[in-house]
Amino acid sequence: MAERMFVLLPVLAFIHGACSQSTDQPFILESFDVSTDPHAVCMDGSRGGVYTAPASSDSSQLKYYVLYLEGGGWCYDEKSCLARCAGKPDNCQSPLATSKVWEGKQDLGGIFSTHPDESPLHSANKFYLRYCTGDAHMGSAGPTNTTHGWHFRGQHTVEASLRLMVTKYGLGSAPGHTLVFGGGSAGGRGAMVNLDFVPGILDALGAHGVRTMGFPDSPYWIDESPDRGATPPSTFVGFNVTTQGIFRMANITGRASAACSAVYRGDEAWKCALGQYRFPFISTPYLMVASQNDAFQLGENVGHRPVTAQELAYAATFADLTRSGASALPGPASLRGLAGVYSMACFSHSTSLSSKFYTVTINGTSMGQALARFLGMDGSHGAMKSYIDTCTGFACGSGC
Numbered sequence: 001m002a003e004r005m006f007v008l009l010p011v012l013a014f015i016h017g018a019c020s021q022s023t024d025q026p027f028i029l030e031s032f033d034v035s036t037d038p039h040a041v042c043m044d045g046s047r048g049g050v051y052t053a054p055a056s057s058d059s060s061q062l063k064y065y066v067l068y069l070e071g072g073g074w075c076y077d078e079k080s081c082l083a084r085c086a087g088k089p090d091n092c093q094s095p096l097a098t099s100k101v102w103e104g105k106q107d108l109g110g111i112f113s114t115h116p117d118e119s120p121l122h123s124a125n126k127f128y129l130r131y132c133t134g135d136a137h138m139g140s141a142g143p144t145n146t147t148h149g150w151h152f153r154g155q156h157t158v159e160a161s162l163r164l165m166v167t168k169y170g171l172g173s174a175p176g177h178t179l180v181f182g183g184g185s186a187g188g189r190g191a192m193v194n195l196d197f198v199p200g201i202l203d204a205l206g207a208h209g210v211r212t213m214g215f216p217d218s219p220y221w222i223d224e225s226p227d228r229g230a231t232p233p234s235t236f237v238g239f240n241v242t243t244q245g246i247f248r249m250a251n252i253t254g255r256a257s258a259a260c261s262a263v264y265r266g267d268e269a270w271k272c273a274l275g276q277y278r279f280p281f282i283s284t285p286y287l288m289v290a291s292q293n294d295a296f297q298l299g300e301n302v303g304h305r306p307v308t309a310q311e312l313a314y315a316a317t318f319a320d321l322t323r324s325g326a327s328a329l330p331g332p333a334s335l336r337g338l339a340g341v342y343s344m345a346c347f348s349h350s351t352s353l354s355s356k357f358y359t360v361t362i363n364g365t366s367m368g369q370a371l372a373r374f375l376g377m378d379g380s381h382g383a384m385k386s387y388i389d390t391c392t393g394f395a396c397g398s399g400c
Contacts, residue, residue: 003325026105026112027051027128040160042132042149043084043097045143046155051106051128054169063177064124064375065169067161068111070131071185071218072096073351076245078148084134089149097132110357111182111215111368118358120372121180125169129161129187135269137183137190138273139250152250158194162201172207178375184214185296185352188289191216193255193273195284213375214286214339214373217352218294220275222321226301227314234303244270257281276321280331285338286382287374289367290326292319294350295396305347306394315394319345326388337383345389345397361399 007333014081031049032040040048047069047393055062073096085092112126113119133139139152163305165171170178181198183191195214202210212339226234256272260281264271271277298306298315302371306315321338323343330339344362351357351367358368370387389397 001364012147017039023057025053026107026125027053027126029102029104029106029130030164032097032157032164036163037156037160039140039142039153039156040152041153041156042099043081043098043134043152044089044092044185045151046099046132048132048160049099049102049130050161050164051130052164053112053126054167055123055125059123061121061124063174064121064180065127065165065167065171065177066111066121066124067127067129068353069129069158069183069187069190071183071187072131074136074186074242074246075087075134076242076249079143080149081134081148095130095132097134099130099132102130108351108353110351111371112294112353118355119368120375120377124180125165125171127165127202129157129183131187133157135246135250135252136186136193136273138193138252138255140254140311141186141251146308147249153196154190154250155255158190159201162198163205164206166202166205172202172205173368175209177207178210178211178213179334180215180375182212182217182352184217184352188216188219188362189221189273189275191287192219192275192278193252195286196257196282197255199284202219207398212284213357214282214288215352215371216286217289218296218350220279220288220289220290220294220322220326221277221284221297222276222318223271223326224301224318224321227303227311229310230302230304230314231308231311232303236300236303239297239300240270243274247273264398268350276325279329282330282339283332283335284383284395285335285374286330287339287371288340288341289328289352290322290343291348292322292343292345292389293347294318294322297346297349312394321386323390326386329386340366340370340374340384340386341388342386343388345391345395346400347355347395362389362397364399
């Protein structure tokens with residue numbers, strides 16, 4: 001797990017809102033009901049849960065619901081999974097693997113800000129799914145020899161969150177409801193993989209007619225080999241290796257989607273859990289955020305912020321691949337004008353819970369403003385478009 005620690009701590013600063021302003025509206029932890037969602041558990045088998053901040057009865061945004069999936073890496077083999085509990089599986093104290101150490105309240109910013117000039121969803125119904133399943137919210141596997149005794153139940157915690165939103169908080173109980181289904185980092189990848197399944201889950205819960213809109217932040221992994229020419233060379237095994245490992249171990253096949261699985265079969269099935277390969281098949285509207293100098297991916301593949309000529313050349317190739325891939329989205333013709341990409345040329349990762357949600361811009365448009373347009377909240381009523389920096393050079397975006 002040592003190769004993952006370079007970026008895990010700074011990324012968690014954003015994930016937990018340490019770099020964001022307080023919402024002035026604390027989120028309250030609600031643990032999942034074992035009678036209705038017995039499999040909605042953390043890696044160690046403790047109950048999962050979601051932090052809730054429902055809209056006030058006089059809110060102008062009562063019909064908007066936000067479910068944001070927390071990030072925090074993942075594990076992909078016995079060693080990396082054990083490291084998530086600091087080598088103490090019988091007494092795990094990591095919030096990324098057990099709920100036993102979670103606090104009862106949490107303050108969050110960025111997209112969850114209560115200030116109208118900072119977030120277009122300032123007074124919506126807000127839900128924050130804590131991440132403790134180790135599988136980027138994708139898996140469906142109980143403790144076996146294959147899982148090294150861990151639970152990987154990300155699919156089930158997502159479903160339990162939606163059940164709570166429907167049965168207790170009224171999602172889908174009236175016409176015109178919108179669900180913004182997103183997340184950051186591992187949560188963004190979880191939103192990517194679960195997005196096309198959410199409408200069916202809601203229908204099964206009796207919440208019909210809900211407009212589901214995806215907002216995955218930093219899910220767009222590129223299948224690029226680590227930079228062995230860096231100084232020192234990266235020792236990371238590669239995103240293809242980690243994705244293959246968790247795909248097999250956590251039983252992610254149920255979230256691969258029929259369209260993606262028809263192309264990537266057998267030994268290539270894992271590609272349906274990696275952004276570069278999965279996004280062309282997504283059929284539900286989304287606004288995807290992808291930094292062209294993604295700090296997580298470059299941090300792993302280079303081993304640190306690129307500095308040398310070799311490292312900067314690697315970063316330039318990575319940026320080109322991200323930009324060209326993002327420019328080709330959305331994949332299905334049916335999504336043209338209904339989905340888009342926000343891709344800034346910044347050295348950053350998963351910033352939608354921080355002040356960068358409303359301060360970083362692409363040609364004068366912030367992530368929050370792009371989201372407002374995506375949701376049709378800006379009064380433009382125009383077709384969705386993508387926002388993509390086109391400058392060349394490391395972290396060259398003028399709005400960073």
